[in-house]
Amino acid sequence: MRKIIVFFIIVVISNSCMSQNRTINLQQIEFKDKMLERIFTHVTKSDCFNKNDFYVVDFFKSGISNNKYYLSIDRLMFDNNTLDSIAYYLVINNIVFFVPETIPDKFLNVLPLQKEFTCKQEEPYPSGDYNFLIYGTLNGYYKIIYNTCAE
Secondary structure, three states: OHHHHHHHHHHHHHHHHHHOEEEEEEEEEEEOOHHHHHHHHHHHOOOOOOOOOEEEEEEEEOOOOOOEEEEEEEEOOOOHHHHHHEEEEEEEOOEEEEEEOOOOHHHEEEEEEEEEEEEEOOOOOOEEEEOEEEEEEOOOOEEEEEEOOOO
């Protein structure tokens, strides 16, 4: 009976440890637009970014005009909904950005490299840190319009 209880405890502990880690395989990308890449390079030089953290880039199209869009950069929140939406990764200045499938293909080149990432579930943290918003137009104009890191 004691062996059964010990076995059961080991199984429960190992399952709870496994559920806290999640492995995802992502395809590497690069931006087609070198101006957009320069903006990201400039942003990552700030003290807001840590090479040991992961960040997520999200794409928003303007509802008012078809030629305007926004890119948001934030520290990655490791939850299942966010991780399920991610398909790509991007490395700029040794900073890893996870990129969801929602970014249109015209902005990125998919590279033949694939990498496996193991993400540990974290306690939620207050949002707002490491948050950048980049405004862009289809003709290649980009501007950082919001930066909560500098506050």
